[in-house]
Structure formats: C-alpha cells, structure tokens
Amino acid sequence: MKMVHTCVVVGCRNRRTPGTTLSFYRFPRDPERKQRWIAAVNRQGWQPNDGSRLCSTHFISGKQVKNPRSPDYVPSVFGTTLSADGTEPFDVSDKHQAQVEAANALLFLQGQVLEAGPRAEPFPERGGAEASGCPDAPARPADGEPRAEGPAPSPCSDSAADCEEEVARLRREVRALRELAERSSLTEAALRADPEKVRFYTGLPSFFVLETVLWLLSPHLRADKGLKLSKFQQLLLALMRLRLDLRNQDLAYRFGVQVAAVARTVRAVVEAMSSTLVPTTVFWPSRDELRRNLPAAVRSACPDCVVVVDCFSVALERHDEADAVDAPARSLKYLIGVAPQGVVTFVSRGAPGHASDRELLERCGLLGKLLPGDVVLADRDLDASEAVAARGAQLRVAGCDGGEEDEEKRALRRHVGRVIGMAKKRYAMLNGPVESPFASDRAADMTTFDRVVRVVCALNNLCISAAPLE
Structure with missing residues (x-):
C-alpha cells in the first residue's frame, strides 16, 4: 500500500490520492539545491525529512527540472499562500539575488540562455549592446570619449523590477494555459467539474455515479508502474470504448498509449465490471x-x-x-x-x-x-x-x-x-x-x-x- 503524501507548503492541501494527475517530489539531495527549495517553501525553522514532498503545482511547467538554468530548478509558484511565519513565499531576503533569478527566468522563457558566472550582477557587461544581450542598451563609449558623470548606465540592471513584473505576468499566463488545458482534457478533475462531459463520454448520469463505479472496481484494476494509465483513466477509456465505439487507435492517441495497451485495458475493465458491477445491478428480483x-x-x-x-x-x-x-x-x-x-x-x-x-x-x-x-x-x-x-x-x-x-x-x-x-x-x-x-x-x-x-x-x-x- 502506497503512503499518502501531502504537500508540505503551508496552505496547499494537495494529496497523493488514487487517480490524481499531480506529481509529488522529494527534496533534492544536493545540499545547495535543497537549501534553495527549503528557502522557497519559507517555513521558519522547518527542515524536511524523508517523507516530505512538494507537489507539481508549485512549478511553472508543472514538474521539476534538473537544469540549473531552468526556472523550475527551484519551486516558485506559491500564489498568495502565507507561510507559517506569516510572510509571503516570494519575500526573499536577498533582493539582489531575487532580481538575478527573475532575469534569468525571463531570458529562459524567451528562449535565450544566460552565461553562468561567479558574479552576482544581474547581467555582466561584455562590451556593448550585442554582447550584453540587451538590444536597447547603448554602446560603451570608446577610450578618450567623454563619459557622463555618475554611475555607468545599466539598462538591464535598472529594469530588474520590470523583469520581475514580466515573469509574474508569464506565470499568470502559464497558469491560465494550464487551466485551459485541464478543462479540455479527460482528467478526473476536468470531468468532476463538467457533468455534461461525464454524460457524453461515459453515458453515466453524474460524476458521483462514475466515482462509485470506480470505487467498486478499484481493487480489481491494475496500479503498477508498468501501466501508464491510472485506475480512473482505465475506467474512462473502457467506458469511452463502449459509449462512443471508438477504435483502439483513436483511444491510443487520446490517452498516449500503445494500441495493444488499449485492447488489454478494455478487456480487463470489462471483465472486472462483469464480475463485480453486473451481479449488483442485473439480478432477478424476488x-x-x-x-x-x-x-x-x-x-x-x-x-x-x-x-x-x-x-x-x-x-x-x-x-x-x-x-x-x-x-x-x-x-x-x-x-x-x-x-x-x-x-x-x-x-x-x-x-x-x-x-x-x-x-x-x-x-x-x-x-x-x-x-x-x-x-x-x-x-x-x-x-x-x-x-x-x-x-x-x-x-x-x-x-x-x-x-x-x-x-x-x-x-x-x-x-x-x-x-x-x-x-x-x-x-x-x-x-x-x-x-x-x-x-x-x-x-x-x-x-x-x-x-x-x-x-x-x-x-x-x-x-x-x-x-x-x-
């Protein structure tokens, strides 16, 4: 029996339950990355143990990425949930480092790559607008030319706040796209929120009836790692086969599995329903x-x-x-x-x-x-x-x-x-x-x-x- 994991983020109630599409990640073993995760969770005086998990909703792309240049190398999506000490997760003490990470994330989302370096400055100067990666930045004056008084202009550094705002906007856009994809998908959450979709794809009158059938069949359905489909997806696939008479190849495309897996799943679910559901609903009354x-x-x-x-x-x-x-x-x-x-x-x-x-x-x-x-x-x-x-x-x-x-x-x-x-x-x-x-x-x-x-x-x-x- 699998352990039921709950996300450690304060205010997040996501749990690992049967049929969930969420992923739950252990804290990294790398000490430096682990500390960055702990800082992002922002629970004062708290340390993770072997059972601590972080759910996939706290990553921009919906999953962790092991590339240090990716914005999902460290979790960053926490909405407005307050931490245990009452501060917001985005309230990072090192403001300068936060600006660096925000700028790096922006460049990553725009398809650019920022050279990693030991300097803590947001963007190292390399001799002009083209080398700096900022197209609107003015060229450095040549030797002998008069320089303006005061510190040298650094448009990229000056626009760190704009970068943070742009990253926030992109995060909102990603969330909106994820919600749109969720509504148009065939996940458990999408069907729970749309009774008409339940009736169209399964023929059953409500999600409650569908959930009851799943509860009855659950002990008889496979749940091993070799099968890409959750128990909910197995039942949904079989009902769509009966309801819409879709071809196996069509269902294979929809659920991202092989045609042979579709045939095996339909047969297994039909056999499970024949041995459990039929005796409870089709019987000769007294x-x-x-x-x-x-x-x-x-x-x-x-x-x-x-x-x-x-x-x-x-x-x-x-x-x-x-x-x-x-x-x-x-x-x-x-x-x-x-x-x-x-x-x-x-x-x-x-x-x-x-x-x-x-x-x-x-x-x-x-x-x-x-x-x-x-x-x-x-x-x-x-x-x-x-x-x-x-x-x-x-x-x-x-x-x-x-x-x-x-x-x-x-x-x-x-x-x-x-x-x-x-x-x-x-x-x-x-x-x-x-x-x-x-x-x-x-x-x-x-x-x-x-x-x-x-x-x-x-x-x-x-x-x-x-x-x-x-």
Missing part, C-alpha cells in the same frame, strides 16, 4: 419485491407479470464476400429480460444469428427462474408456451387478444422496447458490427462481447433508462 414496486399500469393490465422478454441481434464484422453470403451466421442474438419497472433483470449469452427465439429462450436459463403463477410477456409468439408451462408459469404474447386490456400489454412491451433502445443508443458498441477479437475471445463459455452486453445493461440500470410507465 416476487415480493416485484409486487411492492409494480407500476399502476402493469398492476391493472398484467398483475402477475414478472418479466417482459425481447430479442435483438448484433452484426459481426465482415472480412470477405463469404461472410456476406452467410449473413445469418455472421451475427449474435441476445435475449433480454426486463422487469415491469423498466430495469434489466436477465441477459442471455450470445447465440448464432440463425437461432430461433424459442431455442434461445429454452437454452438461456431464464425458465429456471420462473415460479408457479408467473407470467412472461413477449412481443411475438416464441412458440415456447409448453416449456414455460412446465414451470407452472404462463407465456402471453402482446397483441393477440385484441381488447383494451391487450392494448395495455402492448404499451408494456413498447416500454421494454424503449429500455433496450436506450441501452443501444447510450452505448453505441451494441449497434455493431462486433470486431472479431470481441466475438472470438471466449472464456468460461462466454465471449468478451457477451460480457460487454451484460456490462452495458448494468450501466443502463444505473441511469434512467426510459420514461416511467404510469
């Missing part, structure tokens, strides 16, 4: 629970209805003309059971597209969940009345009786159709075509796409799947 929450329209039309079944097919990816000839076999068929309340309670494994609805109903395992007196409502005649009756239950087909009561049954069936339609609309991967690796990767008599269908139904149950049936 009869008492169904009766307590039965909608009024169902209570009047079909009070003993426990499930409405329907089938849908998803095309498989075609590779040659032979696939087009054998089109029925190049698809997967699923049977979905939906409770009258509108939540998915049963999902079958995928069957070949040419399998009949009756075969699928008899082999999927749904009949084993029925109790005597239960009513199963179907959209069309599945020719499985005898198999359902063997369980003491009854199969009814909406649209066969022709009366007012049957119209209510058809409304119930249409409601179930909306649930399935919303699931396919919310997660585009269910619309197909299914890529070969998802259909052929089989474990425990279940393909990866079988797990995908179950996971999508589980995620759909976390949302408002359709209009209330009242």
Whole structure:
C-alpha cells in the first residue's frame, strides 16, 4: 500500500490520492539545491525529512527540472499562500539575488540562455549592446570619449523590477494555459467539474455515479508502474470504448498509449465490471419485491407479470464476400429480460444469428427462474408456451387478444422496447458490427462481447433508462 503524501507548503492541501494527475517530489539531495527549495517553501525553522514532498503545482511547467538554468530548478509558484511565519513565499531576503533569478527566468522563457558566472550582477557587461544581450542598451563609449558623470548606465540592471513584473505576468499566463488545458482534457478533475462531459463520454448520469463505479472496481484494476494509465483513466477509456465505439487507435492517441495497451485495458475493465458491477445491478428480483414496486399500469393490465422478454441481434464484422453470403451466421442474438419497472433483470449469452427465439429462450436459463403463477410477456409468439408451462408459469404474447386490456400489454412491451433502445443508443458498441477479437475471445463459455452486453445493461440500470410507465 502506497503512503499518502501531502504537500508540505503551508496552505496547499494537495494529496497523493488514487487517480490524481499531480506529481509529488522529494527534496533534492544536493545540499545547495535543497537549501534553495527549503528557502522557497519559507517555513521558519522547518527542515524536511524523508517523507516530505512538494507537489507539481508549485512549478511553472508543472514538474521539476534538473537544469540549473531552468526556472523550475527551484519551486516558485506559491500564489498568495502565507507561510507559517506569516510572510509571503516570494519575500526573499536577498533582493539582489531575487532580481538575478527573475532575469534569468525571463531570458529562459524567451528562449535565450544566460552565461553562468561567479558574479552576482544581474547581467555582466561584455562590451556593448550585442554582447550584453540587451538590444536597447547603448554602446560603451570608446577610450578618450567623454563619459557622463555618475554611475555607468545599466539598462538591464535598472529594469530588474520590470523583469520581475514580466515573469509574474508569464506565470499568470502559464497558469491560465494550464487551466485551459485541464478543462479540455479527460482528467478526473476536468470531468468532476463538467457533468455534461461525464454524460457524453461515459453515458453515466453524474460524476458521483462514475466515482462509485470506480470505487467498486478499484481493487480489481491494475496500479503498477508498468501501466501508464491510472485506475480512473482505465475506467474512462473502457467506458469511452463502449459509449462512443471508438477504435483502439483513436483511444491510443487520446490517452498516449500503445494500441495493444488499449485492447488489454478494455478487456480487463470489462471483465472486472462483469464480475463485480453486473451481479449488483442485473439480478432477478424476488416476487415480493416485484409486487411492492409494480407500476399502476402493469398492476391493472398484467398483475402477475414478472418479466417482459425481447430479442435483438448484433452484426459481426465482415472480412470477405463469404461472410456476406452467410449473413445469418455472421451475427449474435441476445435475449433480454426486463422487469415491469423498466430495469434489466436477465441477459442471455450470445447465440448464432440463425437461432430461433424459442431455442434461445429454452437454452438461456431464464425458465429456471420462473415460479408457479408467473407470467412472461413477449412481443411475438416464441412458440415456447409448453416449456414455460412446465414451470407452472404462463407465456402471453402482446397483441393477440385484441381488447383494451391487450392494448395495455402492448404499451408494456413498447416500454421494454424503449429500455433496450436506450441501452443501444447510450452505448453505441451494441449497434455493431462486433470486431472479431470481441466475438472470438471466449472464456468460461462466454465471449468478451457477451460480457460487454451484460456490462452495458448494468450501466443502463444505473441511469434512467426510459420514461416511467404510469
């Protein structure tokens, strides 16, 4: 278990938590640089220990740089946070040295390099404007020419305050650019602040639901250093794959990883959700629970209805003309059971597209969940009345009786159709075509796409799947 580090800067509450994009740095071993870090932190009488950390928000570029000429060689971004003794972090006792560092930082940000030297002057004179690096500086007078009384003009030295102001402006600009990049990125902080972005990329109704799913999956996701993606990024990548049906190469570009890493991550997250999320959200309710929450329209039309079944097919990816000839076999068929309340309670494994609805109903395992007196409502005649009756239950087909009561049954069936339609609309991967690796990767008599269908139904149950049936 990793130690939870907190930034040592007074007033900074950043902590190392799962999924954070912040970096936390140890204090340098080099004595001189270490003292400069301690001075920048500006906590009177304080000394760091082995567990002391400084977060990346205190560096202009967002990370420490080991080049002594870089402004991020020493942390310098502290905002207006006060130190322990009440002074501001930028209040450096050696004002002259502060001017030197400010000027060096300005030249670095402008793409120039300042020669390092033992002198403590901001800019050493080298014989003229060109040598000094200051284009507006006047040339040094030649020998024999009259010199102005008083100290020699030193425009660069005189403008040290302007340099400090310019550095401060550049720091503000860097912060603004970092905030803009954060808002347009797919980080945890960006999604937490934008509910619409959560709905678009994940299909989930809020960041709270997304965070709850992450909490449930976290023990089952990788967190080793060999994987560049945090647990949050792993979950987000997989949800974007299901939600938008993006190609692996597209996701690889977005998250900065290899295509193979995307495929492994999607498979691992889907397996984790199939084993943890699905059992908690897709389950067969008890009869008492169904009766307590039965909608009024169902209570009047079909009070003993426990499930409405329907089938849908998803095309498989075609590779040659032979696939087009054998089109029925190049698809997967699923049977979905939906409770009258509108939540998915049963999902079958995928069957070949040419399998009949009756075969699928008899082999999927749904009949084993029925109790005597239960009513199963179907959209069309599945020719499985005898198999359902063997369980003491009854199969009814909406649209066969022709009366007012049957119209209510058809409304119930249409409601179930909306649930399935919303699931396919919310997660585009269910619309197909299914890529070969998802259909052929089989474990425990279940393909990866079988797990995908179950996971999508589980995620759909976390949302408002359709209009209330009242």
